[in-house]
Amino acid sequence: MSIPRKRFDTLVIGAGGGGLRAALQLSQAEANVAVVSKVFPTRSHTVAAQGGINAALANVLPDNWHWHMYDTVKGSDYLGDQDAIEYMCRAASHIVIELEHAGVPFSRLNNGKIYQRAFGGQSQDFGGEQAARTCAAADRTGHAILHTLYQQNIRAKTHFFDEFFAIDLIKDEEGYILGAVILSIETGEPYIIEAKTTLLATGGAGQIFRTNTNARINTGDGMAMALRADIPIQDMEFFQFHPTGIAGKGMLITEGARGEGGFLVNKNGERFMERYATHAKDLASRDVVSRSIAIEVREGRGCGPKGDHVLLKVDHLGADVVAKRLPGIRDTVLTFLHMDPVEKPIPVFPTAHYTMGGIPTNRYGQVVAPLGQGAEEPIPGLYAVGECACVSVHGANRLGGNSLLDIIVFGRAAGNDIIDFLKENRFHRPLDEGSVDQALSRLARWDQRGEGESVDALRQELQQTMEDYCGVFREEKVLQEGVNKVKAMEARLAAVRIQDHSSVFNTQRIEAMELENLFDVALATVTSALARQESRGAHSRVDYPERDDEHWLKHSLFYKKDHRLDFKPVRTKPLSVDSFPPKPRVY
Amino acid sequence: MNTLSKSRLAWRCRRGMLELDYLLQNFINTQYEILGPADLKAFQHLLETPDALLLEYLMGRTIPVDPVFCDVIQKIRAAVTY
Ligand SMILES: Cc1cc2nc3c(=O)[nH]c(=O)nc-3n(C[C@H](O)[C@H](O)[C@H](O)COP(=O)(O)OP(=O)(O)OC[C@H]3O[C@@H](n4cnc5c(N)ncnc54)[C@H](O)[C@@H]3O)c2cc1C
Numbered sequence: 001m002s003i004p005r006k007r008f009d010t011l012v013i014g015a016g017g018g019g020l021r022a023a024l025q026l027s028q029a030e031a032n033v034a035v036v037s038k039v040f041p042t043r044s045h046t047v048a049a050q051g052g053i054n055a056a057l058a059n060v061l062p063d064n065w066h067w068h069m070y071d072t073v074k075g076s077d078y079l080g081d082q083d084a085i086e087y088m089c090r091a092a093s094h095i096v097i098e099l100e101h102a103g104v105p106f107s108r109l110n111n112g113k114i115y116q117r118a119f120g121g122q123s124q125d126f127g128g129e130q131a132a133r134t135c136a137a138a139d140r141t142g143h144a145i146l147h148t149l150y151q152q153n154i155r156a157k158t159h160f161f162d163e164f165f166a167i168d169l170i171k172d173e174e175g176y177i178l179g180a181v182i183l184s185i186e187t188g189e190p191y192i193i194e195a196k197t198t199l200l201a202t203g204g205a206g207q208i209f210r211t212n213t214n215a216r217i218n219t220g221d222g223m224a225m226a227l228r229a230d231i232p233i234q235d236m237e238f239f240q241f242h243p244t245g246i247a248g249k250g251m252l253i254t255e256g257a258r259g260e261g262g263f264l265v266n267k268n269g270e271r272f273m274e275r276y277a278t279h280a281k282d283l284a285s286r287d288v289v290s291r292s293i294a295i296e297v298r299e300g301r302g303c304g305p306k307g308d309h310v311l312l313k314v315d316h317l318g319a320d321v322v323a324k325r326l327p328g329i330r331d332t333v334l335t336f337l338h339m340d341p342v343e344k345p346i347p348v349f350p351t352a353h354y355t356m357g358g359i360p361t362n363r364y365g366q367v368v369a370p371l372g373q374g375a376e377e378p379i380p381g382l383y384a385v386g387e388c389a390c391v392s393v394h395g396a397n398r399l400g401g402n403s404l405l406d407i408i409v410f411g412r413a414a415g416n417d418i419i420d421f422l423k424e425n426r427f428h429r430p431l432d433e434g435s436v437d438q439a440l441s442r443l444a445r446w447d448q449r450g451e452g453e454s455v456d457a458l459r460q461e462l463q464q465t466m467e468d469y470c471g472v473f474r475e476e477k478v479l480q481e482g483v484n485k486v487k488a489m490e491a492r493l494a495a496v497r498i499q500d501h502s503s504v505f506n507t508q509r510i511e512a513m514e515l516e517n518l519f520d521v522a523l524a525t526v527t528s529a530l531a532r533q534e535s536r537g538a539h540s541r542v543d544y545p546e547r548d549d550e551h552w553l554k555h556s557l558f559y560k561k562d563h564r565l566d567f568k569p570v571r572t573k574p575l576s577v578d579s580f581p582p583k584p585r586v587y
Numbered sequence: 588m589n590t591l592s593k594s595r596l597a598w599r600c601r602r603g604m605l606e607l608d609y610l611l612q613n614f615i616n617t618q619y620e621i622l623g624p625a626d627l628k629a630f631q632h633l634l635e636t637p638d639a640l641l642l643e644y645l646m647g648r649t650i651p652v653d654p655v656f657c658d659v660i661q662k663i664r665a666a667v668t669y
Contacts, residue, residue, distance in 0.1 A: 039601050047603035047638040143639040146603075163598065185598060216608045217601055251606055331646045336609070336667060505594035 003440075004191050005431075008034040008159070009422050011179050011195035013166045013222060015041035017142070018386025018407035019201030020149035022365070025415025027156035031422060034193060036161040036182050038217060038510070041150050045203050045215045045387075046407070049142030052117065052134040053099075053408070054401035055092035059113040060132040062124055065089040068133060070126045070580060072402060076395025077537035077547065078582040079235070079555070081571035084363040084391045088402075091409045096135050099408065103148045105137050120255075121399040134401040142404065164191070165510055166221065168439035169198065169229045169382070172432040175371070177229070177382040181439035185510060188503025190443060192436060196425050197381050197418045200226065200359060200367075201411070204387035207514075208522040209352035209471065210463035211250045213242060222388040224517035226359045227524065231369050231379060232557035232566065234390040236357035236521070237528035237539045240398055241472050243289035245351020246336055247309030253329055253348060258282045260325050262314040264293065265345065266301040272310070287472070287540055290350040294473040297349070304347060311345035318342075350472045354398050356538065357528070358390035360557065365389070365414025370557070375568035381425075383418060385410045392555065395570075396537020442516075446509050452497030455512045462489055462515075462522060470526040475543040479530040486526055490519045524558040531556060531565050549582045591631055593619050599634045607638060610645050614663045629659040 010026050012019045015037035026033045037044065056063040069089040073080055100106055100114065107115040114135050122131040137144035153160075163185045170178040170192070179195040202222030206214025223233050244253040258264075263282045266272050276292040277284035284292075293310050302308050314322055314329070319342045322330055326341075333341045360376070362368050365383040368376040385391075386407040393406050469482025493516065500508040534548035535541050557566040572579050591599075593615070600611035611634070622630065633656055636644065643649035644660055651657060 039598075039603070043601070043603045043638055045603045048605070140639045143637070147637070186595075213605055215601075215603050215605055216612070217603075249609065251609075331648060332606075335606075335646055335664060338667065502594070505592065505598050507594060507597050 004189070005194060006034070006191060007194045007428060008032050009196050010034070010418055011036065011193045011198045012201060013180060013199065014044070014201030014203060014386065014388070015150075015160070016044035016201060016203050016386060016407065017046040017145050017149065017404060018411045019199065020146065020153055021408050021411030022199055022201065022385060022415040022418070023158045024149060024152050024156060025412050026418060027153060027158040029419045031419065032159070034159045034161060034195070035153070036164045036166055036180075036193070038163065038165045038185065040162050041160065042146055044146060045218055046142045046146045046404070048215060049404050050139040051119065052136030052141045052401050053096060053145075053404040054119075054122075054133045054399070055096040055135055055405065056089065056133055057093055057096065057114060057116060057135065059109060060116045061130075063131050063133060065092065066577060067124055067126060067131065068092065069574070069577070071121055071123055072393060072399060073580045074127070074583075074585055075121045075397055075399040076393070077397055077585055078549070078553065078580070079238075079392070079395030079536060079570055081392050082574040082579060083571050085393050086574040086577065087363045087413075088393050088405060088409045092405055095405070095408050095412070099145060099148065102152055104144045106135050107138055119400045145404065145408070165513070166202075166225065167443055167513065169225050170432060170435045170439065171229050172429060172435065176380045176429055178429055178431060180225075181436055183443065185505060188506055190440060192431070194428050194431060196428060197383060197421055199365070199414055199418070200382070200384040200388055201386045202388045204355035205518070205521045206352050206355065208463065208466050208518050208525060210460070210467040211245050211248065211349050212352035213245060213250055213252045214352070219514040219517050220355070220388070220521035221514065221517045222384065223358055223524070224520035226367070226384070227520045227560040230559070230561065231359065231367060232559045233524050234357055234360040234555050234557055235392060235396070235528070236524040236558055237532050237556065238356035238396045238537055239352055239525065240354040240356060240538045241286070241290045241350045242353045243286055243293060243350050244312055244348040246332070247304070247347040247349040249336055250351045251332055251336055252351065252353075253312060253332065253346060257312060257314055257326055257329050260314070260321065261317055262312055264289075264348070265311050265313055266296045267303045267307065268301060270301075272296055272301070287538060290472040291540060293348070293350055294471060298473060309347045309349045312348045313345040314341050315343055315345060354403065355387055356390070356394045356396065356398055357525075358388050359384040360555070361385070361389045361391050361410075363391060363410070363413060364417035365410050366417060370566065370568065383414045385414050396539060442513070446498055446512050447501065448497060449501065450497055452495045453492060455496055455498060455508065455515050458489065458492060458496055459515050459518065462486065462518060465489065466522050466526065470529050472540070474529055474539070474541045476530070479526060482526045483530055486519070486522055490523065493519060520560060523563060527563050527565065528556045528558050553582065596631060596634065602641075603638050604642060606642060607645065610663050610667065613668075614666045618662065618666050625655075626659050626662065629655045632656075633659055
């Protein structure tokens with residue numbers, strides 16, 4: 001079969017904020033850039049970010065990047081790499097001003113400066129008073145950033161492959177990444193994109209869990225592509241959950257509901273948070289509330305016919321308060337549950353929100369792995385940024401407003417590093433046909449006909465299993481069972497068949513390949529969670545309730561081959577300032 | 588505007604936010620076969636709205652100027668099961 005081939009200096013896989021920021025840097029430097037996205041670029045998940053982006057502009061309250069750095073290191077529960085964190089926090093103000101100049105309509109103060117709001121985890125003076133660090137374009141920050149970057153890329157003549165699905169990376173024997181095999185969703189035709197450099201910017205993997213806040217396109221494709229190219233993925237045990245998502249559906253019910261006086265009850269009508277957090281009760285930290293809900297459900301005090309959720313009461317606040325202070329929550333509940341929270345309590349369960357782990361990179365966006373010499377050798381020709389990457393600025397726990405910052409700062413940094421790489425690597429390397437064939441066989445596998453398990457059913461089972469065995473309630477026995485179950489299910493993948501074999505917009509085939517990706521990422525997550533015998537940030541083990549810096553202040557690396565785990569040290573040395581040594585994380 | 592095939596429309600129902608995915612995919616999966624040509628056209632047109640505005644419409648926070656949209660939005664909301 002002769003497959004169309006195209007050549008570019010750089011192939012960017014993913015058109016969210018991370019991919020588009022990198023592409024812009026490159027196109028403006030006259031590099032020949034292709035951006036591939038499975039959905040139209042402005043429908044990338046970055047549009048969902050409403051809260052804002054952090055930068056120590058000090059427009060509302062005193063602030064500086066060093067305080068932001070302290071908060072981020074502390075928030076990461078000391079697992080974040082302090083060189084990357086310093087780099088990000090130092091760059092933040094400049095990055096936000098740059099976005100403003102590019103056309104992002106940030107909300108303003110009366111004096112004309114960019115408005116900033118206060119978010120959890122932000123402090124002045126290294127843990128002192130609340131800081132106000134989050135810049136927002138009304139409640140559409142992600143949307144504004146994404147649209148602005150897209151327009152700028154069009155102007156800079158970035159070449160877009162809209163509605164193309166990346167199947168796998170192309171890699172030669174020496175370990176160079178040479179581009180990717182992609183599929184036109186519209187025609188069902190595969191293409192080979194040869195590139196001197198390839199950047200993965202495919203976003204997070206919330207879809208490995210049943211209840212999650214992510215768009216359904218967040219299936220961890222880039223992480224799985226890296227795994228299949230023998231690249232490990234890092235810190236996958238760290239997944240941020242939000243305590244209150246609509247049960248079984250996942251949509252976020254913000255903390256505001258509890259902040260305004262809402263509280264949680266179990267099937268006996270008991271206000272159970274009083275038992276778990278005597279003082280803070282329903283306003284205890286996210287992980288405490290999430291775990292308490294999971295325990296109530298596990299111990300048979302859940303609500304509903306299946307006993308699989310608890311209830312969030314706001315009905316006692318009265319229609320006026322709900323309408324005035326919580327209008328967004330009311331709309332959400334009316335829309336997705338056809339009921340009014342003014343009259344009835346809301347069924348909720350912890351919902352998976354953010355993937356802290358991902359493809360290991362350094363602060364230049366280069367993908368790094370232990371190749372023989374050191375723990376962090378660059379894989380030639382491969383870069384990664386955004387939620388699919390792990391640089392690692394979020395460590396064990398991400399702070400609100402830091403991920404939009406992460407994608408823009410490191411998108412730009414990766415663009416700059418690629419420009420340097422291109423200067424020294426002017427020619428395309430010979431294509432590795434074996435690697436292309438491997439990617440194509442992954443596609444051809446779905447041409448098999450006949451009866452078999454369905455993609456939908458197996459995905460639902462996987463998501464439910466991950467929720468039950470690798471969610472917020474984690475202990476040895478449960479996790480071990482989770483690993484066994486996911487492995488057993490993965491073995492069933494071979495028997496899955498799709499019924500639609502048409503070429504044009506064959507959603508079934510794409511969903512089948514996404515399911516393969518979900519399995520790779522889910523196995524990485526549950527295996528890493530079983531291994532880490534401590535509680536740190538978002539990873540909390542009931543059997544190892546304390547953080548254990550002596551044994552576990554290190555990053556985990558999961559390999560697809562044999563499901564092997566490796567570890568590497570945390571980079572505790574910042575670029576120019578003193579390290580922040582681990583301290584108990586109390587707020 | 589030509590009417591697009593179901594599979595093509597279904598792909599356009601994959602959006603950047605869970606809320607939109609849920610509403611749009613549920614609608615196309617359960618209602619496509621029973622939609623009249625006018626609704627189908629309105630739906631197709633509606634899918635061209637940027638995600639942030641589409642969310643406002645579908646959550647009932649903003650009323651679109653075009654009355655054709657209102658009808659199909661009502662149907663999308665009514666199709667949600669729980
Ligand atoms: C509800 C919600 C609210 C949030 N609010 C905030 C906030 O206020 N502040 C903040 O800082 N963060 C927030 N976040 C997190 C933040 O939005 C994301 O981490 C960030 O937008 C990720 O950007 P990205 O560029 O890495 O990827 P994405 O924006 O997810 O883009 C991924 C891209 O990859 C493409 N892609 C994926 N797989 C393939 C494939 N196989 N082939 C081709 N293309 C592919 C997709 O089409 C898409 O273009 C929020 C997250 C959620 C869920």
